[in-house]
Amino acid sequence: MSIPVLKFDAVIVGAGGAGLRSAIQLSEAGLKTAVLSKVFPTRSHTVAAQGGVAASLGNSEEDHWHWHMYDTVKGSDWLGDQDAIEFMVRKANECVVELEHYGMPFDRTDDGKIYQRPFGGHMSNFGEKPVRRSCAAADRTGHAMLHAMYQRNVKANTQFFVEWMALDLIRDSEGHVLGVTAMEMETGQVVIFHTRATIFATGGAGRIFYSSTNAFINTGDGLGMAARAGIPLEDMEFWQFHPTGVAGAGVLITEGVRGEGGILRNANKERFMERYAPNAKDLASRDVVSRAMTTEINEGRGCGVNKDYVLLDITHLDPNTIMKRLPGIREIGLQFAGVDCIKEPLPVVPTCHYQMGGIPTHYSGRVVTPQNGDYNTVVPGFYAAGECACASVHGANRLGTNSLLDLLVFGKSAGDSAVEDLKAGKAHRELPKNAAEQSLARIAALDSRKGGANVHETRLAMQRTMQNHAGVFRFGDLLKSGVEKILEVEKAARELEIKDKSMAWNTARTEALEMENLIEVAKATMLSAEARKESRGAHVRDDAPDTPEFPNGRNDAEWLKHTLFNPVDNSISYKPVNMQPLTVEPIALKTRSY
Amino acid sequence: MSKRTVQFSIYRYDPDKDDAPYMQDISVELEPTDRKLLDALTKLKAKDDTLSYRRSCREGVCGSDAMNINGKNGLACLTDIDELKQPIVLRPLPGLPVIRDLIVDMTQFFKQYHSIKPYLINNDPAPERERLQSPEDREELNGLYECILCACCSTSCPSFWWNPDKFVGPAGLLAAYRFIADTRDQATNERLDNLEDPYRLFRCHTIMNCVDVCPKGLNPTKAIGKIKDMMVRRAV
Numbered sequence: 001m002s003i004p005v006l007k008f009d010a011v012i013v014g015a016g017g018a019g020l021r022s023a024i025q026l027s028e029a030g031l032k033t034a035v036l037s038k039v040f041p042t043r044s045h046t047v048a049a050q051g052g053v054a055a056s057l058g059n060s061e062e063d064h065w066h067w068h069m070y071d072t073v074k075g076s077d078w079l080g081d082q083d084a085i086e087f088m089v090r091k092a093n094e095c096v097v098e099l100e101h102y103g104m105p106f107d108r109t110d111d112g113k114i115y116q117r118p119f120g121g122h123m124s125n126f127g128e129k130p131v132r133r134s135c136a137a138a139d140r141t142g143h144a145m146l147h148a149m150y151q152r153n154v155k156a157n158t159q160f161f162v163e164w165m166a167l168d169l170i171r172d173s174e175g176h177v178l179g180v181t182a183m184e185m186e187t188g189q190v191v192i193f194h195t196r197a198t199i200f201a202t203g204g205a206g207r208i209f210y211s212s213t214n215a216f217i218n219t220g221d222g223l224g225m226a227a228r229a230g231i232p233l234e235d236m237e238f239w240q241f242h243p244t245g246v247a248g249a250g251v252l253i254t255e256g257v258r259g260e261g262g263i264l265r266n267a268n269k270e271r272f273m274e275r276y277a278p279n280a281k282d283l284a285s286r287d288v289v290s291r292a293m294t295t296e297i298n299e300g301r302g303c304g305v306n307k308d309y310v311l312l313d314i315t316h317l318d319p320n321t322i323m324k325r326l327p328g329i330r331e332i333g334l335q336f337a338g339v340d341c342i343k344e345p346l347p348v349v350p351t352c353h354y355q356m357g358g359i360p361t362h363y364s365g366r367v368v369t370p371q372n373g374d375y376n377t378v379v380p381g382f383y384a385a386g387e388c389a390c391a392s393v394h395g396a397n398r399l400g401t402n403s404l405l406d407l408l409v410f411g412k413s414a415g416d417s418a419v420e421d422l423k424a425g426k427a428h429r430e431l432p433k434n435a436a437e438q439s440l441a442r443i444a445a446l447d448s449r450k451g452g453a454n455v456h457e458t459r460l461a462m463q464r465t466m467q468n469h470a471g472v473f474r475f476g477d478l479l480k481s482g483v484e485k486i487l488e489v490e491k492a493a494r495e496l497e498i499k500d501k502s503m504a505w506n507t508a509r510t511e512a513l514e515m516e517n518l519i520e521v522a523k524a525t526m527l528s529a530e531a532r533k534e535s536r537g538a539h540v541r542d543d544a545p546d547t548p549e550f551p552n553g554r555n556d557a558e559w560l561k562h563t564l565f566n567p568v569d570n571s572i573s574y575k576p577v578n579m580q581p582l583t584v585e586p587i588a589l590k591t592r593s594y
Numbered sequence: 595m596s597k598r599t600v601q602f603s604i605y606r607y608d609p610d611k612d613d614a615p616y617m618q619d620i621s622v623e624l625e626p627t628d629r630k631l632l633d634a635l636t637k638l639k640a641k642d643d644t645l646s647y648r649r650s651c652r653e654g655v656c657g658s659d660a661m662n663i664n665g666k667n668g669l670a671c672l673t674d675i676d677e678l679k680q681p682i683v684l685r686p687l688p689g690l691p692v693i694r695d696l697i698v699d700m701t702q703f704f705k706q707y708h709s710i711k712p713y714l715i716n717n718d719p720a721p722e723r724e725r726l727q728s729p730e731d732r733e734e735l736n737g738l739y740e741c742i743l744c745a746c747c748s749t750s751c752p753s754f755w756w757n758p759d760k761f762v763g764p765a766g767l768l769a770a771y772r773f774i775a776d777t778r779d780q781a782t783n784e785r786l787d788n789l790e791d792p793y794r795l796f797r798c799h800t801i802m803n804c805v806d807v808c809p810k811g812l813n814p815t816k817a818i819g820k821i822k823d824m825m826v827r828r829a830v
Contacts, residue, residue, distance in 0.1 A: 109729075215650040504693065
């Protein structure tokens with residue numbers, strides 16, 4: 001069977017924030033670039049980001065990138081690489097200002113500058129008190145940003161392949177990445193994109209959990225493709241549970257609500273965060289707030305008939321402020337909780353939100369793997385940015401508003417690196433003869449298999465396993481049994497059966513292919529989590545409790561290191577954290593408190 | 595809400611095997627936690643994986659799951675299932691070619707959006723910091739920039755049905771006014787020239803279906819009226 005081959009300088013997989021940002025670099029540099037997306041670009045999940053993007057513009061009060069750097073390192077529980085973090089926070093102002101120039105409709109201060117609000121974990125003067133650092137467009141920052149970047153790409157004549165699903169990464173015998181195979185969803189046609197640069201910007205995989213703020217499309221396709229191509233995945237045990245998902249529905253309620261003055265309360269109406277984070281209170285880091293909420297619920301102080309949620313209260317705010325700064329939240333409350341937040345508090349629970357780990361990258365956006373003792377050997381032709389990548393700037397816990405910053409800074413730097421490498425010359429390398437074999441075999445198996453596992457049920461089994469065995473609080477024995485269970489689910493996920501055999505827009509097939517990606521992520525998560533025998537950031541386990549020797553259960557002597565999950569043999573290795581920033585003194589290890 | 599069974603009549607068409615579209619009668623049992631139409635569709639798809647529709651964010655911000663629900667365009671994820679008369683009749687968005695089941699070909703819709711140059715035009719050298727804009731000037735963009743391109747409006751508009759290749763349609767015109775209204779944009783005249791044509795703008799006969807169906811509560815008719823005003827003022 002002959003498969004059409006399309007030749008491009010570069011292919012970008014994913015058209016969310018990171019993909020669109022790198023596309024601008026490549027298109028404006030005049031390189032022949034294809035951007036593939038499962039959905040029309042403005043439907044990517046960046047659109048759902050609400051509260052803002054971090055930059056120390058200092059529009060409302062004094063701020064400094066060094067303070068932002070300190071907060072990010074501390075937020076990461078010291079697992080973030082300090083060179084990458086310094087790189088990111090120092091690029092923040094430039095990247096946010098660029099967006100404004102692209103036309104992004106930021107809210108404004110009275111003197112016409114970009115409006116900034118406080119956000120969890122962002123402080124002035126090295127952790128002293130909350131600072132206004134989150135640049136916002138009401139509570140629709142992601143929407144405003146994604147549309148502005150799509151529009152800039154329209155201006156730059158970027159070539160989009162809309163509603164195409166990338167299937168597999170193509171590598172040659174020397175490990176060079178030569179592009180991807182992809183399927184046009186409308187026709188089922190499989191095509192090879194043969195390139196000199198391949199940028200993954202495929203987002204996260206929050207759908208591995210049962211309760212998630214993430215969109216249906218967040219199925220870790222880039223991680224699945226990387227794993228099948230033998231690329232290890234970094235720090236996959238670290239998942240952020242956002243404190244405020246709407247109870248039951250999972251829909252996100254921005255931390256910006258607390259930035260504007262919202263307060264979390266338990267069944268006794270108590271502002272319980274005062275006990276857990278006396279200084280930052282409701283604006284402590286997300287992992288801290290999510291654990292506090294879960295503790296309140298576990299100890300019987302939850303609200304409602306089943307005492308299974310807490311309340312987010314903004315009834316004390318001026319209704320005009322709510323309508324001006326948080327109009328989308330009011331809509332969400334009405335739609336998904338049946339609550340008007342002007343009059344009544346919102347029911348919320350910690351909900352899976354963000355994947356801190358991912359495809360290991362250097363801060364230039366180049367993908368790196370360990371080879372012959374060098375932990376950071378570049379995989380030629382391969383780049384990654386945004387949630388699918390692990391630079392690592394978020395370490396064990398991401399600060400709110402640093403994700404939109406991540407996708408801007410690293411989307412741009414991955415684009416710049418690709419431009420630089422492409423301009424340095426080098427022709428397309430020869431495609432291996434079997435370049436499309438794996439993808440065609442996967443599709444053929446789905447089209448012919450009888451008596452296999454049901455996709456919907458397999459996905460549910462995975463999501464329940466992840467939720468029950470790797471949630472906000474983790475337990476040594478549950479992680480162990482979780483590993484067994486997820487390996488069982490993996491067997492089913494390798495034997496999926498679909499009834500729909502049509503070539504026309506076959507969503508059953510798409511969902512089955514997505515399930516094959518999800519399971520790679522779920523497995524990497526569970527195995528990495530089971531292996532890390534300490535508590536750090538979002539990964540907190542009962543058998544690594546808070547002790548005088550190991551405050552918060554963190555054990556730097558043994559565990560200050562990145563996990564690398566090798567998908568080829570399910571083995572785990574580690575690599576050092578880069579504690580050396582680019583120009584400033586390292587931010588020294590310290591016990592984390594807010 | 596309790597457990598209940600809900601009746602549907604759904605437009606089905608698979609070009610690979612069907613000679614013609616047909617309506618499928620089907621029911622599904624819902625859990626108390628299933629509030630929205632999209633929850634029901636997810637349950638239906640678990641029963642029959644051939645049912646095809648677009649969906650992503652499930653919270654009304656991505657614009658994927660627009661469809662015609664009991665005769666009116668809307669987003670499945672924002673539609674309360676218990677407020678719908680049964681059987682719930684689901685059809686693809688009207689006026690665009692159907693690819694399969696509830697999935698339409700949106701090429702024409704996006705072509706019109708792209709035709710208005712949907713990006714900020716400002717030819718001054720970029721300053722080092724943000725361009726200043728007063729809160730009042732910024733407020734002019736409210737009700738314009740929130741469009742999610744779901745196409746509920748344009749595909750409910752008779753003028754768009756008759757001339758989808760010539761009339762920009764409510765979504766595209768709302769976007770056009772979003773840039774005209776932006777104090778940072780310098781291409782107002784060029785944008786008005788681009789719309790000065792018997793079809794592109796003036797096919798809007800203020801039927802206002804667009805306002806009626808917009809799931810974000812936006813008002814394209816008002817934006818179109820403002821463009822028409824500017825056009826007239828420019829002429830005199």
